[in-house]
Amino acid sequence: MIRRYDERIHEKKKMFGGEGEVLFHRILNGPDEMLGKGRVFSHTVLEKGTEIAWHVHHGDMEVYLILKGIGLYSDNGVLREVSAGDVTIVHDGEGHSLKCISDEPLETIALILYT
Numbered sequence: 001m002i003r004r005y006d007e008r009i010h011e012k013k014k015m016f017g018g019e020g021e022v023l024f025h026r027i028l029n030g031p032d033e034m035l036g037k038g039r040v041f042s043h044t045v046l047e048k049g050t051e052i053a054w055h056v057h058h059g060d061m062e063v064y065l066i067l068k069g070i071g072l073y074s075d076n077g078v079l080r081e082v083s084a085g086d087v088t089i090v091h092d093g094e095g096h097s098l099k100c101i102s103d104e105p106l107e108t109i110a111l112i113l114y115t
Contacts, residue, residue, distance in 0.1 A: 005025075008025055008026050008027070009024075009025075009026040009029055010023070010024070010025050010026070011023075011024050011026075012024070015051070015052040015053060015055075016052065016053035016054065016055045016097075017053050018050070018051035018052055018053030018097070018099070019049055019050060019051050019053075019099075020046070020047060020049055020050030020051065021050065022044055022045070022046055022050060022052060023044065023045040023046075024042045024043075024044055025042060025043040025044075025045070026041075026042050027041045027042055027043060027109075028041040036114075037113055037114060038060070038111065038112050038113035038114055039060065039112050039114070040062075040110055040111065040112035041109075041110070041111050041112075042109070042110050043067075043107065043108070043109055043110075044107065044108045044109075044110050045105050045106070045107050046069075046071070046098070046099070046100040046105060046106040046107075046108075047100060047105050048100050048101070048102065048103055048104075048105070049099070049100065050099070050100050050106075051097060051098065051099035051100070052097055052098045052099075053097055054074060054095055054096070054097040055095060055096070055097070056093070056094065056095040057090055057091070057092055057093065057094060057095070057096075057112075058092065058093070059092060059114060059115060060092060060112050060113060060114050060115055061089065061090060061091045061092055061112070061113055061115055062089075062090050062096070062110065062111065062112045062113075063087060063088065063089050063110070063111045063113075064082075064087065064088045064098065064108045064109070064110055065086075065087050065108060065109040065111075066082050066083060066084055066085065066086045066087070066088075066106070066107075066108055067084060067107040067108060067109065068084050068104065068105070068106070068107045069083070069084070069100055069102045069104050069105055069106030069107055070082070070083045070100075070101055070102035070106065071083070071098050071099060071100055071101060071102075071106045072098070072099045072101050073088055073096065073097070073098050074095070074096055074097040074098075075088065075090070075096060076090075076094050076095055076096065077095070081101075082098075091115070092115040
């Protein structure tokens with residue numbers, strides 16, 4: 001199977017009340033395509049000042065692979081700067097947030113798997 005870029009779902013969403021809207025380019029379209037193992041596998045784009053506000057994971061875990069840009073990541077309340085090549089991991093019961101702090105967009109691959 002090949003899914004062309006223009007066949008993918010592209011949507012903007014406000015995330016947990018954060019500033020701006022995050023652009024999602026869905027790589028896989030939810031739990032059915034992830035064989036029930038997860039719910040998100042997306043290329044995400046956050047413009048300067050856009051954020052995925054603080055939230056806690058319940059029954060799943062999330063990984064961000066930072067592709068480009070610079071972000072401010074809250075790792076269970078500890079703020080850290082992240083940039084291209086960094087990987088963040090939040091486990092079931094933990095919380096995180098991510099905000100683009102660079103002039104260029106912050107791009108990630110986001111993966112949420114059920115625990």
